[in-house]
Amino acid sequence: MLRRCGRLLLLMSACAATPAAAQAGPRRLVIVIGQEVTNIVPTLNRTAAAAQVSDLVFLRLGRYGGTSFGDHAALPELAKSWTRRDSLTLVFDLDPRARWHDGTPVTSRDVVFSFTRARDPKQSASTAMLLVDLASVQAETDARVVIRFARAYGEQLYDATFHVQILPAHLVASIPPDSLMTSAFARAPVGSGPYKWDRLKPTDYLQLRSVPGFFLGTPAIEQLVWRVTTSQESRLNLLLSGEADVLEDIIPPVANLALLAKRPSIRLAHFPSMAVNYLLFNERSPADTSRPHAIFSDADVRRALAIGLDRATMSKAIFGKYASPASSPAAPAAWFGGLAPAPAPFDPKQAARLLAARGWKDSDGDGVLDKGGVPLAFTLIVTGSSVARKQAALIVQEQWRKLGVRAEVIPLEFAQYLARRGPGNFDVAAESYSSDPSPWSLLDRWGCGAEANYGRYCNPVADSLLRAAHLARRDPAPPIRAWLRTVAQDFPAVFLFSPEKVFAMPAGYGNVTFSVESAWQRVWTWTLDGAGH
Amino acid sequence: MNWLARRALQAVGTALLALTLLFFLVRSLPGDPLAVLSEDRPLTSEQVRDLQRRYQLDQPVGRQFIAFVGGALQGDFGTSIQYGRPVRQLVLERLPRTLLLGAAVLLINFTLGLWLGVQQALHRGRPIDRVLTTLSLAGYATPSFWLGLMLVMLFAVRLHWLPAAGSLDPGLESAGVASVFGDRLRHLVLPALTLAAVSIASSMRYQRAAMLDALRQPYVIAARARGLTDRRVVWGHAWRSALPSVLTLFGLWLPILVVGAVFVEQVFAWQGLGSLTAGAAAARDYPLLMGTAVLATAAVVTGSLLSDVLHALLDPRARAE
Numbered sequence: 001m002l003r004r005c006g007r008l009l010l011l012m013s014a015c016a017a018t019p020a021a022a023q024a025g026p027r028r029l030v031i032v033i034g035q036e037v038t039n040i041v042p043t044l045n046r047t048a049a050a051a052q053v054s055d056l057v058f059l060r061l062g063r064y065g066g067t068s069f070g071d072h073a074a075l076p077e078l079a080k081s082w083t084r085r086d087s088l089t090l091v092f093d094l095d096p097r098a099r100w101h102d103g104t105p106v107t108s109r110d111v112v113f114s115f116t117r118a119r120d121p122k123q124s125a126s127t128a129m130l131l132v133d134l135a136s137v138q139a140e141t142d143a144r145v146v147i148r149f150a151r152a153y154g155e156q157l158y159d160a161t162f163h164v165q166i167l168p169a170h171l172v173a174s175i176p177p178d179s180l181m182t183s184a185f186a187r188a189p190v191g192s193g194p195y196k197w198d199r200l201k202p203t204d205y206l207q208l209r210s211v212p213g214f215f216l217g218t219p220a221i222e223q224l225v226w227r228v229t230t231s232q233e234s235r236l237n238l239l240l241s242g243e244a245d246v247l248e249d250i251i252p253p254v255a256n257l258a259l260l261a262k263r264p265s266i267r268l269a270h271f272p273s274m275a276v277n278y279l280l281f282n283e284r285s286p287a288d289t290s291r292p293h294a295i296f297s298d299a300d301v302r303r304a305l306a307i308g309l310d311r312a313t314m315s316k317a318i319f320g321k322y323a324s325p326a327s328s329p330a331a332p333a334a335w336f337g338g339l340a341p342a343p344a345p346f347d348p349k350q351a352a353r354l355l356a357a358r359g360w361k362d363s364d365g366d367g368v369l370d371k372g373g374v375p376l377a378f379t380l381i382v383t384g385s386s387v388a389r390k391q392a393a394l395i396v397q398e399q400w401r402k403l404g405v406r407a408e409v410i411p412l413e414f415a416q417y418l419a420r421r422g423p424g425n426f427d428v429a430a431e432s433y434s435s436d437p438s439p440w441s442l443l444d445r446w447g448c449g450a451e452a453n454y455g456r457y458c459n460p461v462a463d464s465l466l467r468a469a470h471l472a473r474r475d476p477a478p479p480i481r482a483w484l485r486t487v488a489q490d491f492p493a494v495f496l497f498s499p500e501k502v503f504a505m506p507a508g509y510g511n512v513t514f515s516v517e518s519a520w521q522r523v524w525t526w527t528l529d530g531a532g533h
Numbered sequence: 534m535n536w537l538a539r540r541a542l543q544a545v546g547t548a549l550l551a552l553t554l555l556f557f558l559v560r561s562l563p564g565d566p567l568a569v570l571s572e573d574r575p576l577t578s579e580q581v582r583d584l585q586r587r588y589q590l591d592q593p594v595g596r597q598f599i600a601f602v603g604g605a606l607q608g609d610f611g612t613s614i615q616y617g618r619p620v621r622q623l624v625l626e627r628l629p630r631t632l633l634l635g636a637a638v639l640l641i642n643f644t645l646g647l648w649l650g651v652q653q654a655l656h657r658g659r660p661i662d663r664v665l666t667t668l669s670l671a672g673y674a675t676p677s678f679w680l681g682l683m684l685v686m687l688f689a690v691r692l693h694w695l696p697a698a699g700s701l702d703p704g705l706e707s708a709g710v711a712s713v714f715g716d717r718l719r720h721l722v723l724p725a726l727t728l729a730a731v732s733i734a735s736s737m738r739y740q741r742a743a744m745l746d747a748l749r750q751p752y753v754i755a756a757r758a759r760g761l762t763d764r765r766v767v768w769g770h771a772w773r774s775a776l777p778s779v780l781t782l783f784g785l786w787l788p789i790l791v792v793g794a795v796f797v798e799q800v801f802a803w804q805g806l807g808s809l810t811a812g813a814a815a816a817r818d819y820p821l822l823m824g825t826a827v828l829a830t831a832a833v834v835t836g837s838l839l840s841d842v843l844h845a846l847l848d849p850r851a852r853a854e
Contacts, residue, residue: 028704030703038618044617046615046617122579126580181617203630205703227699228802237686237689241685241689241697243696243697414816415562415563415816416563419563419565419568420563422565422568
């Protein structure tokens with residue numbers, strides 16, 4: 001029996017799993033993620049992970065340049081340069097070296113086709129909404145595209161470059177829009193980026209291969225592999241067993257940091273994100289949205305609940321040192337994030353005073369404040385799939401309890417959460433939102449009557465400030481700063497923190513750069529010499 | 534023959550009733566599949582209308598049901614809202630993995646499990662019986678996800694003997710069929726062991742009880758008296774008569790082949806039908822949920838029918854009943 005066991009152990013050792021990096025060297029990078037990637041065709045991809053992979057295959061005229069305002073809002077990608085003809089016209093000259101992965105040159109026809117498709121609400125409704133200010137896109141020559149705008153504003157270049165990835169007209173134009181999702185092109189897309197589609201084993205992995213002689217420089221990493229598993233434990237195990245090289249979003253829980261610190265072959269890479277976590281107050285009654293909320297229509301109560309939370313301690317408990325405090329919907333990583341005022345300091349005494357001044361007192365000695373016989377009690381909905389938000393909700397519940405406020409935390413599965421949030425059937429919702437790099441995009445969430453303004457916050461003065469910023473042609477900072485200050489003072493939500501993205505990855509790569517707007521966009525510039533992180 | 538036809542008809546009726554109930558229950562759950570699709574950026578009303586038309590969500594529920602039945606009869610369960618791909622394609626992608634895991638577990642349970650059950654009966658009350666009972670019940674009481682994580686920690690993270698998750702190493706794309714087959718087997722070991730460890734107790738206990746009962750029968754005593762070898766008495770006489778009740782269990786286990794095990798699939802990133810179904814339920818992906826439900830219902834009903842048929846074949850008294 002012992003001999004048999006020994007033989008089995010020897011057999012298992014012989015079949016031992018070989019670490020991913022050791023197997024093929026650092027020329028192959030195995031990334032483990034939690035979302036499935038099945039379709040990377042622009043406007044058809046449905047997950048953030050798919051969009052990130054898509055950014056490596058399909059280029060834009062220019063990539064995000066660190067701001068959304070002015071004529072330096074983009075850096076050259078498919079367009080090698082651009083000039084302004086007048087306040088309404090931008091002219092893009094395509095890089096003559098740019099090629100589709102099938103060898104065909106990228107031409108202005110591809111650009112016009114892609115913009116036409118992106119502006120068609122029937123084909124890409126979300127993108128069409130973002131491009132309403134574009135009046136026309138025309139090919140002047142094979143290598144020159146002219147984009148005209150309906151009005152003069154500061155984000156013209158950003159709009160012309162950020163929202164639209166260019167598709168190969170010679171391959172896509174003949175496919176009926178309704179069939180694109182199930183077409184051969186969607187199964188094996190052809191792009192113009194540094195990596196080309198290699199293979200997809202549905203539910204196992206997706207693999208991209210570098211494009212030799214890519215016109216902006218040949219990538220050092222030859223293969224990029226994304227492995228998918230929805231379980232966080234399983235993702236961590238793949239990293240620890242050496243079957244994956246990179247693990248995205250290793251926290252929470254912060255305990256993972258200590259676990260990985262014991263492994264010298266793994267290093268942490270962190271960079272700021274565009275996400276802000278916040279507790280959204282519903283300012284309208286959940287039962288009847290035409291009426292104000294009995295508690296949260298009062299700005300002083302919202303302010304008291306905000307300053308009654310020790311956000312710094314909460315952030316440290318959930319993200320360790322990898323989160324920044326937030327005072328507004330603008331993430332510190334956004335180019336305008338620095339314009340936001342400092343977060344209101346934690347001041348439970350002032351919070352208690354504010355509540356008392358608004359008539360909330362513990363008249364019956366049950367530990368919960370009340371006013372006119374109504375207790376200061378409400379529900380806090382949170383989606384059960386987010387570890388960070390669930391942890392935050394529980395800490396918030398405890399901190400508010402000390403103020404005499406009773407919050408009942410209701411974890412909901414995602415579909416149920418959306419079903420309640422959409423029609424405003426909630427008191428407080430634990431939210432997280434990643435905005436685009438444009439401050440204008442924040443109007444979707446915080447503008448009067450906006451569809452995604454689930455808390456029904458409305459301040460027409462704030463809206464006009466953001467509109468002024470959008471139309472500014474020189475310095476948009478003053479109206480943006482004023483907008484951020486106004487929102488911070490109105491407390492439509494308790495803005496908690498902006499978590500960083502923390503990745504675990506092997507040592508050995510150099511020039512490691514992650515992009516805030518699309519994490520893997522610059523992976524093709526990484527080197528194999530281990531320098532310059 | 535009449536008996537079989539009657540049972541088959543009952544099975545079909547049960548399946549239809551279950552699917553009908555499920556169809557309407559699923560649609561009464563709170564949550565909108567299109568809201569899940571839109572996530573952060575709400576869909577425009579035009580998009581919502583288009584999507585509702587595409588997935589027939591703009592139709593009355595009764596008409597949706599008729600469309601579902603019509604499609605199902607032709608093997609078409611529509612397009613998944615979540616994935617934007619045909620349900621049949623998604624199910625067929627995952628089915629082989631689920632069948633592989635389920636078959637491996639059944640094989641372990643109905644070979645090792647039955648053999649251990651027989652050994653327990655033969656050594657009733659002795660230390661080996663007590664040890665096996667304790668171990669099997671401990672396995673039965675252990676949460677599968679916990680056991681799975683422990684096995685991964687030991688065999689994948691510490692010893693690097695077996696893969697931690699997934700069902701195929703991405704580095705093997707250009708390897709031969711034998712290498713891919715071997716790799717699949719290596720990926721299968723831990724999930725199959727986990728599932729078998731938490732489920733083998735039932736086949737062992739069933740077999741032990743049936744065998745104890747059989748060993749007490751006069752014909753077994755007579756066989757011994759005739760001087761037959763222990764092996765012939767145990768496997769040729771006692772075990773044969775103890776088999777029908779265990780085979781009944783086999784039929785009831787069959788649904789595992791199809792439904793899979795959600796927790797184990799998650800721990801080992803074994804992308805089978807279990808996790809597909811759980812994801813479809815969470816996203817309110819009605820077409821996908823109904824597609825997997827059809828398969829699961831068919832497995833349950835077929836398993837039950839198979840149990841009855843096997844039982845009847847081995848024991849004619851069952852047919853008379």
